[in-house]
Amino acid sequence: MIGNTIIKLQGADIFQEKHLVLSNVNLHIDKGDFVWLIGATGSGKSSLLKVIYGDINITNGEGHAGGYDLKKLTQKDVPFLRRKLGIVFQDFQLLTDRSIEDNLRFVMQATGWTDKNLITERTLDVLEKVGLRSKVKKMPHELSGGEQQRVVIARALINDPEIILADEPTGNLDPDTSEEIVMLLKQISQSGTAVLIATHDYHIIRTFPSRIIKCETGKVLEDVQIA
Numbered sequence: 001m002i003g004n005t006i007i008k009l010q011g012a013d014i015f016q017e018k019h020l021v022l023s024n025v026n027l028h029i030d031k032g033d034f035v036w037l038i039g040a041t042g043s044g045k046s047s048l049l050k051v052i053y054g055d056i057n058i059t060n061g062e063g064h065a066g067g068y069d070l071k072k073l074t075q076k077d078v079p080f081l082r083r084k085l086g087i088v089f090q091d092f093q094l095l096t097d098r099s100i101e102d103n104l105r106f107v108m109q110a111t112g113w114t115d116k117n118l119i120t121e122r123t124l125d126v127l128e129k130v131g132l133r134s135k136v137k138k139m140p141h142e143l144s145g146g147e148q149q150r151v152v153i154a155r156a157l158i159n160d161p162e163i164i165l166a167d168e169p170t171g172n173l174d175p176d177t178s179e180e181i182v183m184l185l186k187q188i189s190q191s192g193t194a195v196l197i198a199t200h201d202y203h204i205i206r207t208f209p210s211r212i213i214k215c216e217t218g219k220v221l222e223d224v225q226i227a
């Protein structure tokens, strides 16, 4: 990928099984961008994210993410692509049977980290970034919902991703905590990691105005305004 481009889709058609969900998708996300992704239920937001993290292949058009050609992506490439992406999804929650430290270590070991000292250092480093260094020994249930979501973000930062993909990251949080989480994601984008957030929460979008893309009637609309 050239220069600062992290995601680039050009004329991509996105299918779920045989069903064409989004056609002729053009999308460009650069280093440090902060982008909202909106659209009604079933409009294709998750399908678009799935293309970016290599869960759905594209056959028509062009697509690149994190330096990978999404058209030529093989099963072997997927774990390497995912190391360039930080994923903050509802269904990627913390493992409840182990401490915060062990949750982070689990992901590090699964992604090739072996040196114990480096693992400890990186654990504290990412927890520091989300303001939770002091909670390293706690169990998930000892943390509030917002703190748990911060740990999920810390976990997403472990491999220094080029972009964070967040699907409804504030879905289960109260308004104040939601603002804190989005503020954190905004700060992360300002340090160079792009952030793409799928949400139905227009209030939070108005609080943090930024570029908006929208899935609607089988298309991805760029630079949308909301009322």
Ligand SMILES: Nc1ncnc2c1ncn2[C@@H]1O[C@H](COP(=O)(O)OP(=O)(O)OP(=O)(O)O)[C@@H](O)[C@H]1O
Residues within 6 Å of the ligand: 016, 017, 018, 019, 021, 039, 040, 041, 042, 043, 044, 045, 046, 047, 048, 215
């Ligand atoms: N595995 C699948 N097989 C076939 N069709 C699917 C599959 N998954 C999703 N779809 C269809 O693809 C379309 C887009 O779904 P998608 O999950 O991308 O929407 P979404 O915008 O993320 O919705 P939500 O806001 O509810 O999460 C829907 O019509 C859905 O029914």
